[in-house]
Amino acid sequence: MSGQLERCEREWHELEGEFQELQETHRIYKQKLEELTSLQTSCSSSISKQKTRLKDLKHALQRYKKHASREEAELIQQMSANIKERQNIFFDMEAYLPKKNGLYLNLVLGNVNVTLLSNQAKFAYKDEYEKFKLYLTIILLLGAVACRFVLHYRVTDEVFNFLLVWYYCTLTIRESILISNGSRIKGWWVSHHYVSTFLSGVMLTWPNGLIYQKFRNQFLAFSIFQSCVQFLQYYYQRGCLYRLRALGERNHLDLTVEGFQSWMWRGLTFLLPFLFCGHFWQLYNAVTLFELSSHEECREWQVFVLALTFLVLFLGNFLTTLKVVHAKLQKNRNKGKKL
The missing domain is CATH 1.10.287 (Helix Hairpins)
Structure with a gap:
């Protein structure tokens, strides 16, 4: 051999x-x-x-x-x-046991178990989610700038609006999975992505015309500002989470959301004016669209629907932020009385 x-x-x-x-x-x-x-x-x-x-x-x-x-x-x-x-x-x-998916996940994924059983898997998924959100925010910012100042074509607007729809749909799925694994995000900030997805979908179906062109630049400018605020929020909220986790005061699966929550308090004087400016810009968009819906040449149903949607976003964001700020101030006031 x-x-x-x-x-x-x-x-x-x-x-x-x-x-x-x-x-x-x-x-x-x-x-x-x-x-x-x-x-x-x-x-x-x-x-x-x-x-x-x-x-x-x-x-x-x-x-x-x-x-x-x-x-x-x-x-x-x-x-x-x-x-x-x-x-x-x-x-x-x-958070460590299999559970039935919510309605949205059932519609998208079916009855698939999405529970991550180890802390390592949960943290890895959460970090990947945050990076995904940051990268898409930068892409949306660049896309809005390009559409506003360089590419004045309806097809580029459609691509941008399609990207917005995909962005919010994906965020909603990923946040639903995080909620199934113990993240405590709830209330309005869960509904916010559904409303934003609907708004982006309506913008995508709005045909080009006089009324669309009257609102186009205002919407793209708003999108630029919103992306910048989200970029600031990402780093601000990530810093808050890092500090509070180091002190053992927060769940490791808490995540940055497009709004102000009770644990995001330190350094608030820097971020809060940008948040309220974004809220009132949503109100300004709603008022503008309501005025355009009464224009003699307006025939599109999208105008009035978008006006209502922007109004819902303003009320939800503004009232929720006010509620959290008031609760935090009240809590600090009670602590001061005890001391």
């Missing part, structure tokens, strides 16, 4: 031994996977039962509180606080 054939035979025997080890490892993996699935089902079922019983207990305490004595009222208040804390614990537990 030649030396080369002997080496091939030794290589085969080594591969055979490694293959046997691989088979055993894979068998153990499948066994652990079945155990994991069983544990996930058990945990989800137990959490669901606990939440139902806590909900019933909370309602019972609220009914009893009306006729309780002072000591009983204090006990009820303590139990209510414990119930609220337990609900927060359940939220953190469910």
Whole structure:
């Protein structure tokens, strides 16, 4: 037997031994996977039962509180606080358990499990999301500048508006996945992307004409300003998250959103004027479009719909920001009184 054939035979025997080890490892993996699935089902079922019983207990305490004595009222208040804390614990537990997708994810992805089971996977996905958002913001900024000052063609406007639709649709999907994995973004800032997607889609269908040209430059200037504000927000909010995570005060899956939240407080005097300027520009867009919708040559349904959509965006952004600022000021005022 030649030396080369002997080496091939030794290589085969080594591969055979490694293959046997691989088979055993894979068998153990499948066994652990079945155990994991069983544990996930058990945990989800137990959490669901606990939440139902806590909900019933909370309602019972609220009914009893009306006729309780002072000591009983204090006990009820303590139990209510414990119930609220337990609900927060359940939220953190469910971030590591498979769950049904929301309506939007079901429509886009179907009933696909998007839960990331390890912290490393969650953090990697979140960081990739933030980088994606930053890069797209820069691309949108460059696109708006090009359409406003260089490329005065309807086709380039359509490409820009299509990019806006894709941007907001993708953000909505990615944020929905982050919410399924424990991110606490909620309220208006979840709805904001749906409204923005709708607005960009209507802009995409608006045919070229006199009314469109009257609003075109104003919209592109607004898009430039909005991209610049989002760029500033990204670095400002990322700095806030980095500092608060270092202090152990924030969830690692919190993310930068296109608005002001309670944890984004330090250095607010720099960012808040830009946010309010963007809000009132949305109101200005709404007023302009309402005026254009009454123009004698206006025949497009998109004008009035866009006016209403910009008005919704203004009200949602402005009122939510005011609410957060007021709550934070009130909290700081209460802390000052205690000191």
